[in-house]
Amino acid sequence: MRGTKALGQAGKQGGGSGWALTSKSRLTSSRFSFSPASLIVGSCFFFLAGFFLSSSLLSLDIGSGVRFSGGLDFRRKLEAEERVYEPLPHGDTGDDSFTAVPSQVLSWKPRALYFPNFATKKQCESIIKMAKSGLKPSTLALRKGETTESTQGIRTSSGMFISASEDKYGVLAFIEEKIARATSLPRSHGEAFNVLRYEVGQRYNSHYDAFSPSEYGPQKSQRVASFLLYLSDVEKGGETMFPFENGLNMDGNYDFRECIGLKVKPQQGDGLLFYSLLPNGTIDPTSLHGSCPVIRGQKWVATKWIRDQIQDD
Numbered sequence: 001m002r003g004t005k006a007l008g009q010a011g012k013q014g015g016g017s018g019w020a021l022t023s024k025s026r027l028t029s030s031r032f033s034f035s036p037a038s039l040i041v042g043s044c045f046f047f048l049a050g051f052f053l054s055s056s057l058l059s060l061d062i063g064s065g066v067r068f069s070g071g072l073d074f075r076r077k078l079e080a081e082e083r084v085y086e087p088l089p090h091g092d093t094g095d096d097s098f099t100a101v102p103s104q105v106l107s108w109k110p111r112a113l114y115f116p117n118f119a120t121k122k123q124c125e126s127i128i129k130m131a132k133s134g135l136k137p138s139t140l141a142l143r144k145g146e147t148t149e150s151t152q153g154i155r156t157s158s159g160m161f162i163s164a165s166e167d168k169y170g171v172l173a174f175i176e177e178k179i180a181r182a183t184s185l186p187r188s189h190g191e192a193f194n195v196l197r198y199e200v201g202q203r204y205n206s207h208y209d210a211f212s213p214s215e216y217g218p219q220k221s222q223r224v225a226s227f228l229l230y231l232s233d234v235e236k237g238g239e240t241m242f243p244f245e246n247g248l249n250m251d252g253n254y255d256f257r258e259c260i261g262l263k264v265k266p267q268q269g270d271g272l273l274f275y276s277l278l279p280n281g282t283i284d285p286t287s288l289h290g291s292c293p294v295i296r297g298q299k300w301v302a303t304k305w306i307r308d309q310i311q312d313d
């Protein structure tokens with residue numbers, strides 16, 4: 001597994017390609033998965049197979065959807081036909097091997113992707129250990145007219161910023177490299193990691209990661225995307241929520257503490273990427289998000305904000 005190899009290599013590599021697969025990778029051919037004709041043939045086959053099976057075995061219920069999951073298995077089998085691909089000659093800044101970072105599109109509004117098992121347990125624990133000693137109450141960027149007092153309770157976690165260069169084991173550098181590949185956004189555009197801890201009852205009301213100049217004044221650069229790496233499981237609560245997903249709840253009555261909409265349950269090692277800016281560079285109104293209060297357990301998360309300009313710090 002890529003995951004288990006990762007930590008050992010993270011120490012050795014200084015921005016190299018230790019995260020990569022072998023140079024000759026066996027990738028799954030997608031020839032079948034996107035061909036409508038084969039899907040129709042496949043569905044018909046399973047419909048008929050299901051029809052005959054259900055007439056001989058009355059306990060099988062064709063109406064329950066069981067047949068259709070059978071149909072998906074059928075498709076998966078076709079997809080499993082493997083083809084060997086060779087890496088192409090690459091440019092000066094390119095890689096000599098393939099990267100495979102599995103992801104699931106959770107939403108297009110906002111653009112949000114889930115990366116299961118992005119980091120190993122060991123990597124997560126090493127990041128928590130680094131952050132533990134330096135935790136301070138998290139702060140907020142203040143809008144015009146806001147004060148620390150007036151914004152109390154909006155963000156109640158503790159956290160600290162750590163840059164990859166401060167991590168002598170190279171775990172953060174490794175994670176940064178991997179995020180750069182998952183997003184196609186250069187490493188140099190990332191802020192330092194903000195490692196956060198939420199204890200029972202702690203939360204982050206819904207907010208935008210991008211800074212609207214009309215509320216925050218002129219900005220030197222803007223946050224394009226956010227990558228959250230969940231460093232711990234949370235027994236209950238602590239979900240990342242997108243209350244405006246697909247335009248829902250946007251009638252102006254939404255209470256920013258309310259934990260509704262698309263929710264992502266934190267699981268150790270998993271990644272969540274979402275974009276705050278639309279492709280045309282304006283802030284995506286559906287990228288509003290927050291952290292539901294932790295109900296049981298503790299939530300640790302490492303956040304990487306990625307900007308539209310190179311970050312100097």
Ligand SMILES: *[C@@H]1O[C@H](CO)[C@@H](O)[C@H](O)[C@H]1NC(C)=O
Nearest residue numbers: 278279280281282283284285
């Ligand atoms: C940017 O794109 C969004 C969504 O397509 C659109 O609603 C908005 O008007 C665009 N803004 C500009 C300035 O082009």
